[in-house]
Amino acid sequence: MNPPAASTSALLSAFETHYTELIRYIARRTGNLEEARGLAHDTWLRIAERQGGAQDATPADPRAYLFTVSHNLAMNHLRRDQWMAGYLAECGQADAASPAQAPDVADTAMYRQALAVVEQALAGLAPRARDAYLACGLHGEKQADTAARLGVSLNTVERDIGQATRCIEDALHAWRHTPPAHARPKAAGRRRSLAALLGVFAVGATGTALWQHLQREARRFQTALSTLRGQRLQRSLPDGSELTLDAASRIEVDYDAAQRRVRLLDGAAFFAVRRDADRPFIVQARGVQVTVLGTRFGVEIDGGQGVLVQVESGRVRVDAWGRTQELGAGQGLRAHGGRTQLSDVARPAAWRQGEIAFDAVPLADALARVERYAPTPLRAAPGVAGLRISGKLRVADAGDWLASLPRVLPVRLKTLPDGGVEVAAR
Missing domain, CATH: 1.10.10.10 (Winged helix-like DNA-binding domain superfamily/Winged helix DNA-binding domain)
Known part of the structure; x- marks a missing residue:
């Protein structure tokens, strides 16, 4: 049974209040804390995408509604995993049954x-x-x-x-x-x-x-995927690899018998690659190429149009502007303007758990990143676009983060005729 319609604002408030409890609830059902954080983020997105507003009737029990939505998402996730496991098992049986010798x-x-x-x-x-x-x-x-x-x-x-x-x-x-x-x-x-x-x-x-x-x-497989603001997409690929596409992102997938190639056009994506020594997995983004056999890593085109590669497990090879570097688990690399910069990453592709981190990035880049989850456009006036900002926020708190900017920077918020928000100098 689908839960009744409820006030978006009341549900988002309930999400903030019960966030930690919700993570534990989902983790008990999936058996995986990382997946629980991702599904909690999906729950927030599902609520934020509701058409209703604060004027709708407040639910009698927002917490029950919130946990019902998360339960349904967790069950769908488990059913998808079971289907994929069965599909891969069938593929393995078919491969084992195929004769290895030359044709008669x-x-x-x-x-x-x-x-x-x-x-x-x-x-x-x-x-x-x-x-x-x-x-x-x-x-x-x-x-x-x-x-x-x-x-x-x-x-x-x-x-x-x-x-x-x-x-x-x-x-x-x-x-x-x-x-x-x-x-x-x-x-x-x-x-x-x-x-x-x-x-x-x-x-x-x-x-x-x-x-x-x-x-x-x-053996060719081709597809193009995209997401809207505030939307996230998870997709299983024909080889058993898993793709997670962040909000406001676009990607093209092109498989053949020799290689698996992906082009990230906008936004961010995370890949859990199934190992295949005969077909390398290649991700291309703005002149940067990432090559792997089997690993878990994220690739992102940031607000400054640089390319960020972060590895969760395994190793990847990054080719950028004639230079090759290898990254291992917990390492990241940003390529921009012909230069590359290595860093340590505690939580690769943290956006999967609904978190965004900034480390002395220009305000315009930070706004471009947050805008993927905002209901309206966010812009920085030329006079403040280069101001540096650091910190970490949850996507669910994006509105509060925007409202707090005048308290930490010499800026003010201005509502534009198109409904967008411009951050201008005070």
């Missing part, structure tokens, strides 16, 4: 026939389309470089590659006597169609570069 004679004959069909389909393409497909797909040439070499636009190269891929699909469908992709429902996209075509073949040591490319395409 029948499989090898089928493989060679399929490869001949693909080569014939490529031979029937227009020379430019075939050149573009082989250059980008087999030899790893960037599409922009291919376009410049052929003297055509990037859109033309993308169109030629798409045409080549469709021709290969149609040829394999004809060989297998199955309906072509355009004859099936639209939900079965190119990646699923190609995966279905190639999934029936055993690939042995006689495989060619072309076949390896098609196999990589069949």
